[in-house]
Structure formats: C-alpha cells, structure tokens
Amino acid sequence: MKKDIPALYGSLVFNDKIMRNKLPKDVYKALRKTIENGTHLELEVANSVAVAMKEWAVENGATHFTHWFQPMTGFTAEKHDSFISTTSNGEVIMDFSGKELVKGEPDASSFPSGGLRATFEARGYTAWDPTSPAFIKDGTLYIPTAFCSYGGEALDKKTPLLRSMEALSSEAVKILHILGNTAVTHVSTTIGPEQEYFLIDKELYRQRRDLVFCGRTLLGAPAPRGQEMEDHYFGALKPRVAAYMHDLDEELWKLGIPAKTKHNEVAPSQHELAPIFDTANVAVDHNQLTMEIMKKVADNHGLTCLLHEKPFEGINGSGKHNNWSISTNTGENLLDPGSTPAQNIQFLVFLMAVIKAVDEYADLMRISASSAGNDHRLGGNEAPPAIVSIFLGDELTAVLKSIEEDTYFGEHQNVQLETGAHVLPHFVKDNTDRNRTSPFAFTGNKFEFRMLGSSASVATPNIILNTAVAEALSQFAKELEGTAPEEMEHAVHELIKRAVKKHKKVIFNGNGYTEEWIEEAKKRGLYNLVSTPDCLPQFIADKNVELFTKHHIFTKEEIFSRYEILLENYVKTISIEAKTMKEMLAKDFLPAVERYAAAVSDNMRSMKALAPSVPTASAASLVAFLGEAYEKISSSLDVLEKEIQETDKKTSMQEAADYCHNTLLASMEELRKTADEAEAKIPDEELPYPTYDALLFSV
Numbered sequence: 001m002k003k004d005i006p007a008l009y010g011s012l013v014f015n016d017k018i019m020r021n022k023l024p025k026d027v028y029k030a031l032r033k034t035i036e037n038g039t040h041l042e043l044e045v046a047n048s049v050a051v052a053m054k055e056w057a058v059e060n061g062a063t064h065f066t067h068w069f070q071p072m073t074g075f076t077a078e079k080h081d082s083f084i085s086t087t088s089n090g091e092v093i094m095d096f097s098g099k100e101l102v103k104g105e106p107d108a109s110s111f112p113s114g115g116l117r118a119t120f121e122a123r124g125y126t127a128w129d130p131t132s133p134a135f136i137k138d139g140t141l142y143i144p145t146a147f148c149s150y151g152g153e154a155l156d157k158k159t160p161l162l163r164s165m166e167a168l169s170s171e172a173v174k175i176l177h178i179l180g181n182t183a184v185t186h187v188s189t190t191i192g193p194e195q196e197y198f199l200i201d202k203e204l205y206r207q208r209r210d211l212v213f214c215g216r217t218l219l220g221a222p223a224p225r226g227q228e229m230e231d232h233y234f235g236a237l238k239p240r241v242a243a244y245m246h247d248l249d250e251e252l253w254k255l256g257i258p259a260k261t262k263h264n265e266v267a268p269s270q271h272e273l274a275p276i277f278d279t280a281n282v283a284v285d286h287n288q289l290t291m292e293i294m295k296k297v298a299d300n301h302g303l304t305c306l307l308h309e310k311p312f313e314g315i316n317g318s319g320k321h322n323n324w325s326i327s328t329n330t331g332e333n334l335l336d337p338g339s340t341p342a343q344n345i346q347f348l349v350f351l352m353a354v355i356k357a358v359d360e361y362a363d364l365m366r367i368s369a370s371s372a373g374n375d376h377r378l379g380g381n382e383a384p385p386a387i388v389s390i391f392l393g394d395e396l397t398a399v400l401k402s403i404e405e406d407t408y409f410g411e412h413q414n415v416q417l418e419t420g421a422h423v424l425p426h427f428v429k430d431n432t433d434r435n436r437t438s439p440f441a442f443t444g445n446k447f448e449f450r451m452l453g454s455s456a457s458v459a460t461p462n463i464i465l466n467t468a469v470a471e472a473l474s475q476f477a478k479e480l481e482g483t484a485p486e487e488m489e490h491a492v493h494e495l496i497k498r499a500v501k502k503h504k505k506v507i508f509n510g511n512g513y514t515e516e517w518i519e520e521a522k523k524r525g526l527y528n529l530v531s532t533p534d535c536l537p538q539f540i541a542d543k544n545v546e547l548f549t550k551h552h553i554f555t556k557e558e559i560f561s562r563y564e565i566l567l568e569n570y571v572k573t574i575s576i577e578a579k580t581m582k583e584m585l586a587k588d589f590l591p592a593v594e595r596y597a598a599a600v601s602d603n604m605r606s607m608k609a610l611a612p613s614v615p616t617a618s619a620a621s622l623v624a625f626l627g628e629a630y631e632k633i634s635s636s637l638d639v640l641e642k643e644i645q646e647t648d649k650k651t652s653m654q655e656a657a658d659y660c661h662n663t664l665l666a667s668m669e670e671l672r673k674t675a676d677e678a679e680a681k682i683p684d685e686e687l688p689y690p691t692y693d694a695l696l697f698s699v
C-alpha cells in the first residue's frame, strides 16, 4: 500500500504551516520574529498562540500538556497537566492560557543541581522555547522548555545551548560585517547527529541484571564470532530489523524528525540512524526524542534498543557523530568554501576560527565526550583516541601552509604562482577526503565531531563548540577592526598566517589509532586526557571559567555545579556497575559454577562405578579449574564489597571518581577475566543468563 509520507511527516507537530493557518496574521508575524531573531514575546501573543495550540492538540486527541525539559541527568523530564478546567456550573472545559504556555513551575528539588539550589528553595521554573516546535506524543502536548532556578541559574542543557547559539551569532555577525558581508543579521549553528545503537531480543535482555541495571554486559565470554568477518557494516537488513527501522522512521517522521539514513554498523546487532541536519537547538531536542522513540519502538517489536557506549566487550561500541556547521540568515553555509575569492576569504576566517577554538579548548571538547560509558571506547581503536585533533585533508592543509609560507596556492596543489596576484588563494572544495580515525574532521562543508558517546545529549559538545568558536571570532574581529576594505585581503592573510603558526599543532591528517600518534601528540603538547576523572578538572580551569563567563554561557557557580554533577554521575555509574557485578556473580554465576562442577563430579563418580577403567583426569582437572575460579571470585567479591564501601567514604567527588577509576574498575576487570574464563568452560544451558552468542546473533 502506498503511504502518503509528506502528509504523515510532521503530522504531530505544531509546525509553521499549522501556525500560519491557525494564528491571526499579526500574532503569527510576532511569533516568527521571536523564532527567527529571539525577540521578546508579549503575553497577548502567547495567549493567542496557546489557544491555537490547544485547539490543534485537542483536535488531534490530546488531553494533557507538559513542559518538556532537559535537566542535567542527560535525559528529558515531563510532568503532565490536563487541559480540563471546571466552570462555575460544574462543567468541564478544555482550557490553556498563555501563562501556562510560557511558564511552568515544576518542583526542582529532585533534579541534580550540583548544589546550586538548596532544597529549601526547591522551586525552579520552565520557560517556553518557541524556537523548538511543540508536538503531540501519547495524548499529550509537549512544549519544549528551558529549566532554570528562581535565581535564574540554568539547571538544564537547553539554556546554555541557546546562550551559546546567541554568542556565536553575535560574534559571527560582527566579523561578517567587518569583512563586508553586511546583509547577514543572524547566524545559526546547524547539526546533524548520527546515532548508533544495538538491537537485541527483549526476552534475553530481561534475563541479565547487567543489561537491565547498567545497559551493558559486565560479564560474558566472547562469542566464537565477533565482527572479524566485516560483513555486518552496510549488510542486508534482517527482516525483524527492517520492520523495526520501518516503524521507527514513521514514528520519527510524524514528530517532524527528518530521519534519513539507516544501515547496519560494524558490530553484529549494531545499527545507525542519521537525520537531515537542523538548527542546533531543534536537532538536540530531536536527538533526545529519537533516543526515546528508538527504545519505545523496540519494545513494541519484542526488542531492546541499547544506547550504551559499550554494551559488549570485544566488539565495537556505539558513538554519535555531531556534524556541525554555521549558516547565515541569508542562506550561506559559512563552512562551505564557496566559488568566489570573497567567499573563500570568509570561509578561511571561519575555518581558522574553528581550528583556533578546537586547539585552545580541546580539553573542553574532550569533556563534552566524557562519561563512564564512553571511557570504554575512546582510545580503544574503535573510536578516536582521547586526544582531540583536527583532520583537514590534504588540500586545505596545503592551502593553510601556502598562506603560512607566503606561497601562492593555485588550482593545483603545490603550484607556486608569482606573488602579487591575489594574496589569498582561490581553491575549490574537495569532498573526497575521508578519515575515520580523526575525532574532529572537516568533511567538505561541515565539521564532524566523532568522539561523542551514543547515549549522551548532543547539547554539551555544541555548547562548547559554539562558545569556543565565538571567542575565536571575537579575537579575530579585534584584529581586523578598522581595516580599510582594500586592505582587508592582506589583513586576513596576515591574521591567518599568525593563527596557522600558532594552532597548526592541532591539525593531524594521519591515522589516529596508532601508538606513534600518541607519542607525536605528546611532543606537540596536546592534551591526552584518558579518562573521565582525568579530564573533568579542566572544566573548572581558569581559562575555561573565563571563556564561559565572558560569553555569558555559564556563571562561575554554574560551572562548578556542573563539574560536581558530572563527577557524581560518574561515581554513581561505576558504583552501580560494581554492585550489579557483585550481585550477578554471587547470586547467578557462582551457584551455577558450583552446580556444574558438582554435576561433573557426580557423573564421573557414577561412570567410574559402572566402568572403573574410564579415565577421569580431564574431568578432574575441569572440576579443579572451576573450583579455583569459584574460590578466586568469592574472595575477590569480598574485596570488591570493601571497595564499594570505601568509595562512599571519600570526602570529595573528585577523590571518589579517581578511586572508582583506579580501584573499582580495575577490580571489576580482574573479576571479569576470571569469570569469563570459567564461563567458557560451562555449557550454555547450565549458565544462569544468555551468553554473547545468543545476545548478538539471535535477532
């Protein structure tokens, strides 16, 4: 049956078309102005929008509304209120006011605040973000909102994202005007987040405490087959997976999420979804929704969607690629080399600003990709290393070199022309370069930040990227200010020359997975912040506090509170993993080892009684092996228990996080090794939970 996808697309979204139809002309105009330029919205306008929104929502079956926000848990939060309102004669009407649309007051005390909001003043408020469209899900009208304390401190991920987009916009506009591009009044960052995930059978998932509590396996001997055949990437979709992806696409399309590409990934049972890019703020909201819908649709198909960065040992984990660019309100992509020399000048300035930003704030970029889960990927030769560097490709690298060395760069690489023609090279964009091992790669007209973990909100990396680039642009603007138009090309040339000299150390086009690069990066003085507890202290480094406060992204208090929250999250995650592992080993695995060892002994005894000549050496050695493993695991579990308690006694979060990383994780790794070796000797049907074979190859 043919489906009308254009009609289906966005059918649950209060989108521009519906607004144009439903709102009085002046109200629509005022709202558009707010959406496009961030101007203040009058309550009258809000009232009118609220009426139309409610009408539309009720027509589409909604009975409730919720302010939908993104607290620092990294998940989304919602509290549903119905539209009903009682009248004086005891009847009920469906009601929704501008005040309810614009502002909500959820009890904020149960969300992480990192000490920002003492519990006695637990009130927080949510404020409508009209730049991200409202939508209907499960009979409720969802209104995207920012979440703040009463003192105005951000308690969420959206507020600083919006602030960073504003900062970048105003700095970009300033420099564009200096460069003579005065038509631009506003720029937006655009992002397209590619999302990786695993799909496994729900029944099998339920049988494993580690998957249920931690989202990843803490134990499990490798399957005889992993990803070595390289046949899964882009392989044909199995019918169950195809059916899932089909439903997922439709659910996302209804919500106006432009899901575009789907394919199998490298590891067995691993897949990817990529949307068409959108404004950063909308794309972040959409990615949060996508992760949620992925899980929901999986559930309907008897599947479980795992978004953890490393669900299975020994095969690739999942990441998220943040494709990022900047576009102007006049429709230009500022990271597109363009076809005229003037566009090239503009492009080079923005390209250089990104390079400078990433070089100077590589530590923050690293932090934006940090989490207990992602620590298992970065540096594991499946994802970029923990070192942040930039891949530019040969051509652009040569362009920058020619500027640095004052050699003219012609149509062809390394062709030197006489100086005196154009100071800045004119070149055409080259899309062909691909380097999968770089954490931050230029891909023709955008940058792709590839370090992110699959479960993370994409807000944080974009907050950091936007702010760092805003700072670089602001410094460039200072250098170029007051330059006469006829001097501009020369001035830009000199500026880029200085910047290349200073920041070229962050450019690396080689293989990021090698040991040599780690050595080389050290020589270049680049950060190599290996783990989450290693990198988080950089969040509160003076230069970073200065950056965020200068651009009004975070106050000093907000930065410190976020630092605490990130540490706390890390400590909690590792502690839960340790406790889960303890429980699985003590309650599931050890009894199984004991049962199986006893069964082998019993059988042998019976056989020996029947036929005394039966050799029993290998059975005896198996029993001895299992017995030793049993003992070793039991005593290590006592140690693990003590270490879990020790974690709670640490006086600072940083200390607790370091302890988790250095001690708890190391103990868990040792335990796992012993358990996995024992598991490999026990038949599947004797094991208390499904093995890797079953988990990875059953869908």
Ligand code: ADP
Pocket (backbone or CB within 6 Å): 190, 191, 192, 193, 194, 274, 275, 276, 277, 278, 323, 324, 325, 326, 333, 443, 445, 446
């Ligand atoms: P590839 O990674 O193979 O180069 P694409 O170029 O199609 O694939 O893009 C991958 C992702 O990048 C998609 O989500 C796409 O929408 C997004 N993307 C493309 N152009 C931009 C842009 N200007 N800004 C942000 N994201 C973009």
Ligand code: MG
Pocket (backbone or CB within 6 Å): 194, 321, 448
């Ligand atoms: Mg890509």
